[in-house]
Amino acid sequence: MTEFFQHLVNGVSVGTIYALIALGYTMVYGVLKLINFAHGDVYMVGAFSGYYLGTVGGGGQPSFIRAAYITLGAMIVCGLLGYVIERFAYRPLRDQARLTSLITAIGVSFLLEYGFQLTPWFREPVPFPPGPSPRFFPTLLDFGPAPSLEFLGVTVPKIDALGLVLALALMLLLQHIVYRTRFGTAMRAVSFDPQVAGLMGIPVNRIISMTFVLGSALAAAAGIINASSRPKxxxxxxxxxxxxxxxAAVLGGIGNVPGAMAGGLLLGVTEEYVAGYTSSSYRDAIAFAVLILVLLLRPEGLFGRATVEKV
Amino acid sequence: MTRARALLRSFLPFLVGLPILVVLEAVTPPDFSLILVSVGVNVILAVSLNVVNGFTGQFSLGHAGFMAVGAYTAAKLTTALAGVELPFLPQVLSDQIFFALALSAAMAAAALAGVLVGMPSLRLRGDYLAIVTLGFGEIIRSVIENLKALGQATGLSGLPARTNLVWVGISVIATVVMAYRLATSTQGRALFAIREDEIAAEAMGVDTTGYKVRAFVISAAYAGLAGALISHAILLATPRMFTFVRSIEVVVMVVLGGLGSITGSVVAAALLTVALELLREFQAYRMVVYALLLIALMLLRPQGIFGTRELWNLALFRRLFRSPRLAAAATSGASPTEIRDDSTTGGAV
Incomplete structure (x- = not known):
């Protein structure tokens, strides 16, 4: 029974990361109908910007202020990156076939992945690009002698609990932005029909840019939360x-914001249980098996609404 | 009469190619021969992927998975049959017969995998298919890494050296002839119809899912052949050879040559393979170059170098070889794979 709850805790910890990244996918898919292949790499860049922000200042003591500074810094860096990617790689292709944008997205993704693996161009003050070997994320918060809580034999690392709280706060904030602000209304209008939204005076380009910035910032937060719990x-x-x-986004119904959160958590927990009770070497295959099952049985996702295509 | 001519047109390339290949095999030094083998394998991969991504307008990212299926099937067979000798035949000849058997088995196994992957996933549209095929590629790889019989992460090594330029050349000819014959057939017309407008094609009575699955299976079979050939040239089959990156490499070749152009795929595959061979010391930059190439190509010339045209439809080529038949084809605009100019921008919603 203890093992069961331990897997649940680990699954939720991984699941919040998936949920935060999935939000970016789902929002971009909502407004552009594009699978932003490079989004996972923006998440990676988020973790690395945190690493650089944390080491450039010459180390420093772990504290809440430093953690907040690094998290916000990484979110700003990735927000800018998201803006640049959208502006220069996707916007020129918006009226082309959807496949064209998908290929470009794969290109951007590979550029980030392999660009970061090049041997460093300059080494001072820190080597950049980081090169292929793993690096260790600095400790942002010091929890003293007891870094984790114990409930009836189940270990809950404090950093994971904090990460969950931060992730939930960000999700609530996003929920507020999407459903309660003028920007969110505009975003939903663009997602419903970009052409008509434009005719109604909504600045479609700016809304799409902002969507990328928002999604990328969330990915950066996910990168920081993940890296402070699993520092490699x-x-x-x-x-x-x-x-x-x-x-996770497809599981929750792509284009659906609460669905992405639920999908992420569900996927994380499923993965942890299957890997925990069978073989952990199948971990990466599980997600794809889930994807195929969802697409076969309920392609609109758990929370999505089935739409009929009009010809 | 026409049937005989069609048959001849299919077999003529083999009849012409075989003696050339035998001579080529005899005179090529071994290290240069390996480069030719990898060119040939990449041509097979690119042309076969073009059947799905170019002709049918679907987007598969799982080509490496089918390569792996073919490579492991053939490797298991050739190692099991390595010492066996057919009666009344010299060892060399019986080895070659077994290799032909192994190659056919590789194609069959990959085709079977293609059916299993294609049946469920080809009901989906465009970009979802990309992710599902990618996922299937990863699943195949992760199954290999978990199976003791397939050597897990270290793979199978010490395979018998069976691949030579004759086998590769024959396979390249087979792939190209297959693609060309497919493009000029009723099947091919149906595939182009699906690419141009799936809903319209369905309304005209084209069994879209059926044709998509068939194209996918054909493409998978040839990917399996390529996998079998390369693993018996470098005498090794490991899961690392068949990652997602390998699939992307093939996609780059197809996109560079032009989605839907057979000659485009051949030229792009050959050029990229040779260029990367020459730039060996910049190995680290290889993937970065691929990435930049993809982005630049999509921004500047999304239809690829040749578009959907073939080599013989290009103006330059036409001027050089102005044969009456080609000229007639040129005026009617009839390359089998060529499409209307307005169609490249279609599909955007």
């Missing part, structure tokens, strides 16, 4: 998490 980071680790987060 390398340029390729975004690929798999990104794909799994996409599966």
């Amino acid at each position: 980071i390398e340029p390729l680790f975004g690929l798999m998490s990104g794909l799994k987060a996409f599966v």
